[in-house]
Amino acid sequence: MRRIMRKCFPIREEVLSMTDDNEKRLGSLIRARRKHPEVQLHTAAELAEAAGVSLRLISDIETGKRSNLLSRNKDAIEQAIKWAPGSIDDVLDGGAPTLWEDLEREHPMLNPGVPIELVAQTLSSLLDKMEKIDKLETLMEGQIGYFQGVADANSRFPAPVELEQALAESRAEERNARIFFGQQIMKTIAAADPATSDKVLELFTPLLARAMDPEALKLPSTRSGNVTSIARRRPAGPPPDLEDLGVAASRREKQSDRERNDDDSDGLYVLSLQDLSSGDRTRREFTSRAEAEAYAREFLIAQGEKPRMVDAAIKDAGRHTADTSGSGYGVRIRKVKSASQSLKREPGGFEVEFYDPRTDSNFGRMVAPTRKEAERLAREELLRLGEAKENVDNAVRNAGYTVADTRHGGYGVRIAELADQ
Structure with missing residues (x-):
C-alpha cells in the first residue's frame, strides 16, 4: 500500500x-x-x-x-x-x-479618541471588501449550477457537494460578519455625543444600510441568487458541450487504442484524481483503460483545465501522477488486475489498514469477517489514537474508496474486501 x-x-x-x-x-x-x-x-x-x-x-x-x-x-x-x-x-x-x-x-480607528470620519472611512473600506467577497460567492453559485447540470446530464460526473458546503459556510460567515458590523455601527450611533450626533448619523447611517443589506442577510437557502436561480449570476460564455467532449474523447480513444497493446481492454483500471490545491482525492474503477481516460478527460476539462494540458496529463497518466497544470489536478491510471481474475474472486473478509502521513508508513493491519466489524475496529483504533469522533466517522465512511484522512495531516484508514482465489 x-x-x-x-x-x-x-x-x-x-x-x-x-x-x-x-x-x-x-x-x-x-x-x-x-x-x-x-x-x-x-x-x-x-x-x-x-x-x-x-x-x-x-x-x-x-x-x-x-x-x-x-x-x-x-x-x-x-x-x-x-x-x-x-x-x-x-x-x-x-x-x-x-x-x-x-x-x-x-488602522488608527482601533485606538480610542480618533476622529469619527476616520472610523467611518475604515468601516467603509471593510464593507467594500465584504461586498467583493459577496460578488465572488455569487460567481461561485453560477459555477456550482453548471457543475450540477453536468452531473445531472452525465452520471459519471460527481455532484458538486463539497462546493455547495463551502459556499454555504462562506455565506454563513459573511452573514455573521455583517450582523457584527451592524451592531457596532448601531452602538456608535447610539453612543454619539449630542454635539456631533448629526455628523455621526450622516456618516454611519449609509454604512448601517450596507452592512444590514436584507438580501445579504438571508440564509443561503433563501437567497434569490441561490444555485437554483440565475438572477444574480454574472454573464459567462457557454460551457463546453458534453457531446463535443464525448466526440473528441472518442476520437482520441480510438487513436490511443491503436497504439496500445490488445490486452489493455481486459482488466480492471483504477483512475486516481487529486486536487493539488486542496489535496482532495477521487478514485474510480473502470473495466478498460479507454473508459478511464475518457472519464478523466471530460472531468478535467469540466473543471476548467486546458485541453492541451489535459491531453499531456492523460498521455503520461499510466506512468506517474501527471499534473494537468501547476495548481490543477494530478491524474493516474493503472491496471490492477485482469478482468478474468476479477470475476473469479470470492469474498474472504475485510482488511483494515492504517496510514500515518507524518512517517509515510502503514501500520496496524487487521482482518475482520464483515464490513461492519471492520468499521468498528477502525473506529475504535482511530479514537484510541486521539482523533475526534466526527473526523473518525467521516474517515471510516470513505475508507472503502480511498485512504481517508481523519483530518488534514492526520491518520489514514483503508478498508478493503479480501478475496479467495
Missing part, C-alpha cells in the same frame, strides 16, 4: 523540506511571541490555558511536530498571543505573522 501511494501521489522532497521548515519556524515564532512583553505567557502551559487548548497541542506546535490545526484552535492561539487572524496560515505558507500592535498603527 505504501508503494502504491508513493507511485500514485509522489511528493517532491523540496516541498516536504519546505513544509517541515515552516512548521519548525511556526513553533519558534509562537514560543518567542508568548514571552513578548505584549503577551507575557512565559510557559507553554500558560499559553494552553489562555487559548483553551491542551498542553500537548501547544508542545507539539512549538517543537514543530504538528501544524494541522482545527480553525477554532488556530483562532484561539492567535488571539492569546495577539496575532491577527490568519497569521498561523501565513507562517505555514512561508510568510510572517501580523501583530496586533502593527494593526493598531496601520
Whole structure:
C-alpha cells in the first residue's frame, strides 16, 4: 500500500523540506511571541490555558511536530498571543505573522479618541471588501449550477457537494460578519455625543444600510441568487458541450487504442484524481483503460483545465501522477488486475489498514469477517489514537474508496474486501 501511494501521489522532497521548515519556524515564532512583553505567557502551559487548548497541542506546535490545526484552535492561539487572524496560515505558507500592535498603527480607528470620519472611512473600506467577497460567492453559485447540470446530464460526473458546503459556510460567515458590523455601527450611533450626533448619523447611517443589506442577510437557502436561480449570476460564455467532449474523447480513444497493446481492454483500471490545491482525492474503477481516460478527460476539462494540458496529463497518466497544470489536478491510471481474475474472486473478509502521513508508513493491519466489524475496529483504533469522533466517522465512511484522512495531516484508514482465489 505504501508503494502504491508513493507511485500514485509522489511528493517532491523540496516541498516536504519546505513544509517541515515552516512548521519548525511556526513553533519558534509562537514560543518567542508568548514571552513578548505584549503577551507575557512565559510557559507553554500558560499559553494552553489562555487559548483553551491542551498542553500537548501547544508542545507539539512549538517543537514543530504538528501544524494541522482545527480553525477554532488556530483562532484561539492567535488571539492569546495577539496575532491577527490568519497569521498561523501565513507562517505555514512561508510568510510572517501580523501583530496586533502593527494593526493598531496601520488602522488608527482601533485606538480610542480618533476622529469619527476616520472610523467611518475604515468601516467603509471593510464593507467594500465584504461586498467583493459577496460578488465572488455569487460567481461561485453560477459555477456550482453548471457543475450540477453536468452531473445531472452525465452520471459519471460527481455532484458538486463539497462546493455547495463551502459556499454555504462562506455565506454563513459573511452573514455573521455583517450582523457584527451592524451592531457596532448601531452602538456608535447610539453612543454619539449630542454635539456631533448629526455628523455621526450622516456618516454611519449609509454604512448601517450596507452592512444590514436584507438580501445579504438571508440564509443561503433563501437567497434569490441561490444555485437554483440565475438572477444574480454574472454573464459567462457557454460551457463546453458534453457531446463535443464525448466526440473528441472518442476520437482520441480510438487513436490511443491503436497504439496500445490488445490486452489493455481486459482488466480492471483504477483512475486516481487529486486536487493539488486542496489535496482532495477521487478514485474510480473502470473495466478498460479507454473508459478511464475518457472519464478523466471530460472531468478535467469540466473543471476548467486546458485541453492541451489535459491531453499531456492523460498521455503520461499510466506512468506517474501527471499534473494537468501547476495548481490543477494530478491524474493516474493503472491496471490492477485482469478482468478474468476479477470475476473469479470470492469474498474472504475485510482488511483494515492504517496510514500515518507524518512517517509515510502503514501500520496496524487487521482482518475482520464483515464490513461492519471492520468499521468498528477502525473506529475504535482511530479514537484510541486521539482523533475526534466526527473526523473518525467521516474517515471510516470513505475508507472503502480511498485512504481517508481523519483530518488534514492526520491518520489514514483503508478498508478493503479480501478475496479467495
